[in-house]
Amino acid sequence: MSQPLFRTPKGTHDVLPEDHQYMTYIKKAVRHRARQAGYKRIDTPMFENKAIFERGIGEHTDIVEKELFLVTSKQKEDEEAKFALRPEFTAGICRSFIEHGMQQLPQPVELYAIGQCFRHDRPQKGRYRQFHQFNMEVIGLKDPSIDAQLILVLAKIFGDIKILDRLELNINNIGTAENRAAYTEALKDFFIGKERNLPELDQARLQTNPLRLLDSKEEDTQILLKNAPAMDQFLDDESKEYHKTVLEYLDELDIKYVENPTLVRGLDYYTQTVFEFLDNETGSQNAVGGGGRYDGLIELFGGQPTPGIGFAGGLERIVWHMKQAGIKVPHKDQVDVFVAQLGPEAKKTCLKLISELRDKGVHTLGALGEASLKSQMRLADKFDARYTLLLGKMEVKGGTIILKDMAAGKQKEIPFEEAIPKVIELLGGKDKLDTYTMRDQFVDVDED
RNA sequence: GCGAGAGUAGCUCAGUUGGUUAGAGCGUCCGGUUGUGGUCCGGAAGGUCGAGGGUUCAAAACCCUUCUCUCGCCCCA
Numbered sequence: 001m002s003q004p005l006f007r008t009p010k011g012t013h014d015v016l017p018e019d020h021q022y023m024t025y026i027k028k029a030v031r032h033r034a035r036q037a038g039y040k041r042i043d044t045p046m047f048e049n050k051a052i053f054e055r056g057i058g059e060h061t062d063i064v065e066k067e068l069f070l071v072t073s074k075q076k077e078d079e080e081a082k083f084a085l086r087p088e089f090t091a092g093i094c095r096s097f098i099e100h101g102m103q104q105l106p107q108p109v110e111l112y113a114i115g116q117c118f119r120h121d122r123p124q125k126g127r128y129r130q131f132h133q134f135n136m137e138v139i140g141l142k143d144p145s146i147d148a149q150l151i152l153v154l155a156k157i158f159g160d161i162k163i164l165d166r167l168e169l170n171i172n173n174i175g176t177a178e179n180r181a182a183y184t185e186a187l188k189d190f191f192i193g194k195e196r197n198l199p200e201l202d203q204a205r206l207q208t209n210p211l212r213l214l215d216s217k218e219e220d221t222q223i224l225l226k227n228a229p230a231m232d233q234f235l236d237d238e239s240k241e242y243h244k245t246v247l248e249y250l251d252e253l254d255i256k257y258v259e260n261p262t263l264v265r266g267l268d269y270y271t272q273t274v275f276e277f278l279d280n281e282t283g284s285q286n287a288v289g290g291g292g293r294y295d296g297l298i299e300l301f302g303g304q305p306t307p308g309i310g311f312a313g314g315l316e317r318i319v320w321h322m323k324q325a326g327i328k329v330p331h332k333d334q335v336d337v338f339v340a341q342l343g344p345e346a347k348k349t350c351l352k353l354i355s356e357l358r359d360k361g362v363h364t365l366g367a368l369g370e371a372s373l374k375s376q377m378r379l380a381d382k383f384d385a386r387y388t389l390l391l392g393k394m395e396v397k398g399g400t401i402i403l404k405d406m407a408a409g410k411q412k413e414i415p416f417e418e419a420i421p422k423v424i425e426l427l428g429g430k431d432k433l434d435t436y437t438m439r440d441q442f443v444d445v446d447e448d
Numbered sequence: 449g450c451g452a453g454a455g456u457a458g459c460u461c462a463g464u465u466g467g468u469u470a471g472a473g474c475g476u477c478c479g480g481u482u483g484u485g486g487u488c489c490g491g492a493a494g495g496u497c498g499a500g501g502g503u504u505c506a507a508a509a510c511c512c513u514u515c516u517c518u519c520g521c522c523c524c525a
Contacts, residue, residue, distance in 0.1 A: 007516080010515085010516070010517095061523090062449090062522075062523045062524080063523080063524075066449060066523095067449095067523080067524090087524095088524095088525085117525075119523090119524080119525090120449095121449085121522090121523070121524080122449070122450090122522090123516095123517080123518095124517095124518075124519075124520090125517095125518070125519085126524095126525080127523090127524075127525080128525090131525060132525085133525055134525095201521080201522075205522095212522095212523090217521085265524090266523065266524065267524095276524095286524095287524060287525060288525075289525070290524080290525075312524095312525060313525070314524085314525025315525080316525075317525060318525090338485095340483095340484075340485095342483060343483095371478095372478090372479090372483085372484095373483050373484050373485095374479085374480095374483090374484065374485080375477085375478080375479095375485095376484080376485085377484045377485035377486090378484095378485055378486085379485085380484090380485060381485040381486050382476095382485085382486095385485095388484085388485080390483085390484070392483055393483085394483080402484090404484080404485090406485070406486080407486095409485085409486085411484085
């Protein structure tokens, strides 16, 4: 059907099985590295009181001003929407930190999250209205070593999934909120009388978000900026010292980075350290992950003054990079055994056999219909089964079954009751199989 | 949100200056004698040519509108 009755809403997409293998692989690296570093998993609601985003991220940021999905219900559809789908994790996690009194926990509190976020932007490659992020936050303690260690975890994750060498870590320090306010004023003052020399777009930015002028792609703007005051003149000594120490620690950890004095991030809550993992080969949507400090955010939400630093990575963009790099993801979806059957008696017996194989941890498919043996063999081949077990009328009578090695193309008849142990042996023994027991399993972290 | 390009079977694409029942490859399903896959051969299913409207004797092709995707900008994951 070229025109299905329904399709995914604009900017959303199905995560099909193949992409899920990539997603699962990435999430595994995230969980593993996070756990090693003491992070614990948290999930916050997909929608929150919209004021959380307005106040936290900033009313005049694009994310809030034009990309928020508002949520209403049937009962309240006449009222103005009170809720919004989360466009990112940090604001909700900080809300949760306060709500659950996490300042009582040993500090710092390290949290991570994986899930969907929503922004109503015009879709493009690597930019969707519903997308997946993984997110890490360290709240409650401030020290350059915390910044460096957070970045280290991310570098490790990107290393694990083999895309680190495609990325460049850019880092900057934008000072305290006061530093930033003072600098913003200075920039505005500098451009008084020069507005007309600015491209239209940047004239607007001068009003709404002057810091954004720094990384403008407009040539005229960049020329004017050469004589503009530089940000580091407005940083207090403490911020400069902090930044220097962070960089020293990164050096010590052998993390490659580029100092980028024009790196300013669009969200209002950022202070001090900001950083991004950029991909310089693609033109746009090139931030694979980014983050920074938000030392004033918890206080802004009514909590005790509490420092924090966090990061978000985009799963879809990471998947894209892995594919570009030709990375194939190992997965457990291999079909070990296909059971082919002929005749009603054999089919009945096969159901039990299939069930038992599965319980032993053997990935088993079969008894799917009334197809001819030829069709069943073809299916076994299509599903890429390693072995086929064949049970026909003759075998049922003789108490045997045929075991075929698909790659070798060889088969032999064995006693029926030897089928399961033989298959297990061929697959490398019990330890290689996909078994689990609820009772003995560690309650670890969610597999999602 | 602004600007540009694209939209033909599940996928990748043909379709000559508008002219008979819209094609190929791959994929899917079924066969190629009695119970066997991967190669080969045959057959079938699958498309109101993204949707709506208009021009015309005639439109997948031309015009308008709309939807979706892609690219650039903005922004960001």
